[in-house]
Amino acid sequence: MNRNLTLLPHGDRAVDLVFENRISPEVNAEVQAFCRAVIHTKPDGILGCIPAYRTLTVEYDPLRLTYGQVCLFLRSLSAPEAEEEGGILVRIPVCYGGEFGPDLGAVAKYAGFSEQEIIRRHTAPDYPVYMLGFRPGFPYLGGLDPLIACPRRAVPRQSVEGGSVGIAGGQTGVYPEASPGGWNIIGRTPLRLFDETSLSLLHPGDTVRFEAVSEDVFWAIAKRRRWER
Amino acid sequence: MIEIIKKGFMTLPVTAKRHFLEKFGVSTGGPMDFIRYTLANRLVGNPGDACALEAAFFLPGLRFTDCRAFAVVGEVDALTVLHHGQKQSLPANQTLFVEPGDELLSCPISGGMRAYLAVSGGIQLSTLRPQPLAEGERLVLLPGMLPAPRRLKKAPIPVPTGEAVLRVISGTQAEHFSENGRKTFYGEEYCYTPQSDRMGIRFSGPAISFAEGYDGNILSEGTMMGDIQVPTSGQPILLMAGCQTSGGYAKIAHVIMADLPVAAQLKPGDRVRFREVSVFEAQAILHRLIRELDERV
Numbered sequence: 315m316n317r318n319l320t321l322l323p324h325g326d327r328a329v330d331l332v333f334e335n336r337i338s339p340e341v342n343a344e345v346q347a348f349c350r351a352v353i354h355t356k357p358d359g360i361l362g363c364i365p366a367y368r369t370l371t372v373e374y375d376p377l378r379l380t381y382g383q384v385c386l387f388l389r390s391l392s393a394p395e396a397e398e399e400g401g402i403l404v405r406i407p408v409c410y411g412g413e414f415g416p417d418l419g420a421v422a423k424y425a426g427f428s429e430q431e432i433i434r435r436h437t438a439p440d441y442p443v444y445m446l447g448f449r450p451g452f453p454y455l456g457g458l459d460p461l462i463a464c465p466r467r468a469v470p471r472q473s474v475e476g477g478s479v480g481i482a483g484g485q486t487g488v489y490p491e492a493s494p495g496g497w498n499i500i501g502r503t504p505l506r507l508f509d510e511t512s513l514s515l516l517h518p519g520d521t522v523r524f525e526a527v528s529e530d531v532f533w534a535i536a537k538r539r540r541w542e543r
Numbered sequence: 544m545i546e547i548i549k550k551g552f553m554t555l556p557v558t559a560k561r562h563f564l565e566k567f568g569v570s571t572g573g574p575m576d577f578i579r580y581t582l583a584n585r586l587v588g589n590p591g592d593a594c595a596l597e598a599a600f601f602l603p604g605l606r607f608t609d610c611r612a613f614a615v616v617g618e619v620d621a622l623t624v625l626h627h628g629q630k631q632s633l634p635a636n637q638t639l640f641v642e643p644g645d646e647l648l649s650c651p652i653s654g655g656m657r658a659y660l661a662v663s664g665g666i667q668l669s670t671l672r673p674q675p676l677a678e679g680e681r682l683v684l685l686p687g688m689l690p691a692p693r694r695l696k697k698a699p700i701p702v703p704t705g706e707a708v709l710r711v712i713s714g715t716q717a718e719h720f721s722e723n724g725r726k727t728f729y730g731e732e733y734c735y736t737p738q739s740d741r742m743g744i745r746f747s748g749p750a751i752s753f754a755e756g757y758d759g760n761i762l763s764e765g766t767m768m769g770d771i772q773v774p775t776s777g778q779p780i781l782l783m784a785g786c787q788t789s790g791g792y793a794k795i796a797h798v799i800m801a802d803l804p805v806a807a808q809l810k811p812g813d814r815v816r817f818r819e820v821s822v823f824e825a826q827a828i829l830h831r832l833i834r835e836l837d838e839r840v
Binding site for chain 1: 568762
């Protein structure tokens, strides 16, 4: 078992495996590997697994397993080799600012840049997909330029539009559908990130590149999503 | 099949069946009050994870198109069933039988917020993420034998009336809060606000303060029903059955599984207090609760 690993009770029916507290591809690869090991071994009474940046939440049935038994099981797992999964590069068109990105101005002000500079810095990197969560298909991306990081809104919005691209702390991501949320919204993509047949457009291990597009291009792409109506 | 005549306030098909897709961000879902959901399914002889209807504030009005057994478990004074045009008043919390054309009329839920309606065979679910029912919608039922009639020997655990104590386990980020913040959380009363839904219950009350160097933000990690998140505003949010699979707010505590049905029945204006127990105690409480359920039906 990895020496940097801590086990914590997550309520009375889950255990959190906690790895090093940083956003890094190496730490995340360990999380994904443990997740695969749990799913592969899946003993009776394990109900679900949520891999995140640096934690793995393992849910169990407290009527069949005790906390101690689950910890023993997790400690008995040998850390499997982190296998390289062949991710793909996904280019995501985004219309920044205006009605689609109501917080672009606030992020620019916080960072001390112009709005144009925020867009340039947001479209520059290739972002690794660390995890999916929060809503179906929602990617948690690494690699945000630290100079445009911006704290989450103190009070979350009751509703954020689907396709909204946001920044929260050192993270950036895309809302796959309308939902409540606390991220600063800087733009919107017309792509659909989740449907029930193909599940998620993005998978952990993929790479995302954002590309700035005009409102006209946004609507041109949006109109082609015939399945949406 | 059942046809929805009146949707009530909000009626949702729910199942306790697990999909193991949390890693793609698909919410676990399931019933808010697993006790009443389980009892409703037992009364009609369904498997424990059969899809049933969860109704909030009002039962929906339904028309049945075949011979079925159904049961409503919840605080409902009396059910009205239209049988060959005749109104019959029938009790909740027991197995009832209907014929093609029979209608269950919509009526208010008199105590708590939610009641469960199970039909023998169970509802066929064609989506991972069921949506609230619309009027005119038809739900396909799975084939199922008619069960022997049964009734609850005792009422299910009582619904809260104005106030409740929710037992919790110390949170995975408990140390992100100041000692005063934790005292506030465990010592003060919190009020259920109308901005609450199946995703989460937003409480209002004295703001919970953070430890030196911390605020409500953490690196996003897995979340589940029962988690109590505290954003920087200091107002706690209890995640419920429809909650997201991950979140980036510090978790001060987790409501124990046995008390989630209590939280599910809270209404706007209700006040709660939080009391800490150990994981060991929580699991013992759950085992006792399940044994009591087995004595009810």
